[in-house]
Amino acid sequence: MEANTANYAEPAAADRSVPAIHLEHITKRFGAVTANDDVSLTVYHGEILSILGENGSGKTTLMNMISGIYYPDHGKIFVDGEEVVIRSPKDAFRYKIGMIHQHFKLVDIFTATENIVLGLKEEGRFSLKRAAGRVRKICNRYGFDLDPNKKIYEMSVSEKQTVEIIKVLYRGADILILDEPTAVLTPQEAQKLFAVLRRMRDAGKAIIIITHKLHEVLSLSDQVTVLCKGRYAGTVNTAETNESQLTEMMVGRKVTLNIDRSEPKNPTDRLIVKGITCKNREGAELLHNVSFTARSGEILGIAGIAGSGQRELLEAIAGLQHVDGQILYLNPSTNQSDDLRDKTPEQIRELGVRLSFVPEDRLGMGLVGNMDIVDNIMLRSYKKGRSIFLERKAPKSLAEKIIRDLEVVTPSTATPVRRLSGGNVQKVLVGREIAAAPTVLMAAYPVRGLDINASFTIYNLLNRQKESGAAVIFVGEDLDVLIELCDRIMVISSGRISGIVDARTATKEQIGLMMTQNTAEGGESHGSRA
């Protein structure tokens, strides 16, 4: 059976003295932006290399050049000591390079095996049974938990990721590149993945993981290559380094990573959410009986795996999503309570509710990419006054103030926001939302894609809003940050609240367990019939 399937046989003990991948002076530009500037790196078989760098430092671009998605402007790529040209993912596959992207590319209604063999040309008659057998073999070898006959839509995120990894192993990959593999996993799932990766390393595979999380680097990898703003900042042995050295290399200077958390000052109930339930078009429940209270002068964190209902929850409060239940707002100036449920954003504003919302999708919802900064600042206030014409003076001076106070880097106020970098886009958005002196401020993943500096600017802004008495709701993904920044953390899992914990005493593991508590289909069904 194995005779005509040399591709799937395990590799002969790979030569560990010749680098599996060696990049030499790679440069890649996109227009005026240099994504990679003279970057070199080396990874051997039987080794895990981390590529560490902030968002936008060129990690993914660099890996995309190995996997054939981009082509470098300058520089050379060596595989197993030989110079190669990789023009397409097909070429990369020929050199036994497999990349697992951040966004999965799977067909939902197919089984794991069907997805894995999709697009492969096999000699002779194809047998799905035999393929499933091979998938099981790979699972056993590296310790994956996967039912080859399970359909993708029944899978949890971590199972889908497993399918993606097996897909490249099945194609005979010896060099694996994983782009931010833990971004969508709970801490427990991440540990499991790491165990598998270590086993693959011990079997002689060369593994590259892209990450910006320091503790992952330290616990998993053998070597770390650090990128800083597209430039090569150096390679160190993981055993000989520590968090502060890595941070310094990554940011380019010394930074202190402290979030000042003040005690909430006389917190009073501001927003009382009672039993809200939300269904999508197919009738599946996205939120089930969610109740909580957000208090003034406090940051309420929301933790959960991406897509557990966080977006629907915030959009329901902001008047963008129909739900059943009650969303009571206690107005501090009138001491009245209003139900915001099913009101439009306009009606909410007319009630005198100063509700600000920094949505997850900044350029698709919070801002208009093609409009300039002034016109974007104006979004919240353009209706003011009776005139049928726009008044651009006040928004312009507000824009200038935001640019000054938040140190937005931009050529002028007339620059379209899509030309700004991610951090500056976010500063414009957050600046606009807090300019209205909100009593409730909701922020969904406000530091996603931001560098360390910009992230801390945003944390400080949220803290200042808290101190000035706003009820802040912060949806985050980094549990370390949630624990450091928030006063209370509400954990959401499959649209249900698993509980609310005190951030000052909670641990990551505790929150991680709560994150998968209610998973009806995904979490419990790790049963391996293999």
Next chain:
Amino acid sequence: MAAEPKQKGQIKEPLFHITKRDSIAWQKAWLIRIGAILFALVFSGIVSFLLTKENPLSIYATMLDGAFGTERRVWNLMQSLAMLLCVSVAVTPAFKMRFWNIGAEGQVLAGGLATAACMILFGNKLPSPLLLLVMLIVSIAAGAVWAVIPAFFRAHWQTNETLFTLMMNYIAIQLVSFFVYKWSVPKGSGQVGIINRATHAGWLPTLGKYEYLLNILIVLLVTVTMFVYLKYSKHGYEITVVGESENTARYIGIPVKKVIIRTMLISGAVCGIAGFLLVSGTDHTISRDTAGGRSFTAIMVSWLAKFNPIFMVLTSFLLAFLDKGASQVSTQLGLNKSFSDIITGIIIFFIIGCEFFIQYKVQFREKEAKAS
């Protein structure tokens, strides 16, 4: 391309990359556009030489002559420019809102039909100023209604506006055919003929001796108003936001349905004005061809001008000039209309094609990388 890359001496970069530009200096963008027009002239010169053996220079001279040769030709050019501009300005708010209104043809016809109906029914019953006012109002209403129907369905039930507005065109054309038959003079001829030829009732007055001047002035007024409306009014701002991102509009509390319906109402109303000007101020008759395909050219005019009504004066001038010039070439050289369409097509192809080079940059493989 798919050669075995592992073989020695085969290590080559692809011949060129295409990358999207971040931004481009406006001078450079205009240089590319002017260059494209020059290329187009040279290329169309070569094509016409190959097809007709005429000296290309004399072909260009004929084009200029066709557009500007006599005072009458200049006025005709101005008139077609104005009518094209009017329809272009009319479709602009809809396109700026990313509402794919390809039904301007029908909206113009609806306006024209309303105008003609008023002229025939009330022609000799109402005093002239009142008649003109009634005609204007009714034609605006007709154009607006024709546009609002698809907008209403799109806003409330997400119907596809492209198909809907296209279908509305056919309905308008058939309605016009029906009334042309009903009103035809003499009966059964299938032509309405000049309406109120003797009394000129309902004809847009001529200012001095200039037949089309009032048309042109009205269109200019509409153009400037639209420019101000889109750029400086709150409505215009809402149109931009809805067009760029309906999500943002919802998030910020802009009533998206209302904006869609309101904007199409305005778009249709201006189409109605165009219909009014065509029937009352230009043709003094109505037929299926009254709109004359202008509304499709207008879509191009509007996009080329990046939805700026002032730039549309330039783009519609260019297209009107090409149309007049090329038809002169075909008559003077004894060719048919298709030849002028070929020349117009070539030039428009170059002008639109050059936008690619404004959006993207083509980088060729560098010499040094070759030597490996």
